[in-house]
Amino acid sequence: MSKDAIYPKNVVPSHTSCVSLVPIFNHLEKEQLDEIKVTTQSVSYKKQELIYHAGDESTSLYIIHKGKVRIYRLSESGKEQLVRILNPGDFTGEMALFSESTHETYAEAMIDTKICRIDRSDLQDFLLKYPSISLKILAEFSNRLEASEKQSSRFATEKVEARIALFLVDILNEELPKTTEVTLPMSKKDLASYLGTTPETISRKFNELEDKGLIKQLTHKQIKIIDLDGLLLV
Template identity: 50%
Template sequence: MEANQIHTHANCVRLVPIFNHLDEASMMKVAEKAHHKGLKRGEYLYQATDADDSVYIVHKGQVRIFHLSESGKEQLIRVLNPGDFTGEWTIFSTDAYHEHYAEATRNSAICAINRNDLLELLKEYPEISMEILSSMSDRLQQSERQTASVATEPVTNRIIYYLENLAGADSEDDATVTLPMTRRDLASYLGTTPETLSRRFKDLETSGLIEQLPKNTIRIPSIEELLFATE
């Protein structure tokens, strides 16, 4: 692998919490195992039933992961931004297959590490295993909370809790957040329709609880008052 390619891959793996604790020499060893993959907007990183044999790290761009039911209904699982990764389950199975779809929402650069190379890295740097397990645990908890919210909470509550999470636990007054996905994807993630999402945002704005700004930005004058509006 050429030196400039390794340098590019090193910049990619530095973005990821499971690797960025390593020293520079170790980081370069990880980079040597990585492979570059470019995606244009609308192209798939993988599709359901494809072999799950690599960890994929988003270097540039954005990738949306979604499930497609037999009826054709789409459910957004999560959105990957630079530094986010997917495919870590591959280390636990030699015959794993993807259950979801991963589509680039803009031109993206991905660095991938295949299963065998990842296992070699885990043997040499066991601390990576703990970082991966921690990340998987956080993701599982988030997924469980999201599933419970969609099943039990009204749409307005889902929106409010989502905005609170974006603002951060320590925010109370006058927070400004930027939605990390399109309104269409946010509707899918929250288990509603784009039309219903727009109406609920408008209701919250009319009540003075939020202000919709350009570029997918939302101003929240008071997180506390917003939470009081839950049903």
């Protein structure tokens, strides 16, 4: 029987080092990683291809091996709200670990992307066998909750200009080594969705911040922070 008869055309048996690259697994010993690899499928997605839809049954953990994935919601009116962007080593579908449920968001490949997929039953076995994985996942949950609460608070209390300024400051604080330049992790269209505004408003507010001498737009994604103190007071 051919391989294509066993696996869908974009799914192949995992024989890569995918799981060894991600933070929730890379602390394990080689023998433990090999055990996880046996249960892992490597799935390829083209740019703009959906990995899952809201309403789909959630049965697997998806770990980004290569590429970039955007997680977003759609309101009843069809307006998109970007939740987060996932890079290699990040994961989604984690609710499948705890209960039978459906996805509340959409996951879309932003560029050609490779995903490591692990079924719920297999991962639950590993969580029981290697509790350190659970601690890594809980740490990520904590980070996401903090980011979500921060985003919700800013939506409720801050003007768009302030949301942009605080977003730039957050990126600057994450840069290592420390620098005065930041690279936007997403397009301005996605940034508008993430900050709850429109791409036109994002462009206008960036120009206004530049006119005030607070930033300098080096390229469409590269921003130089000129006046950090002033940016914090926007």
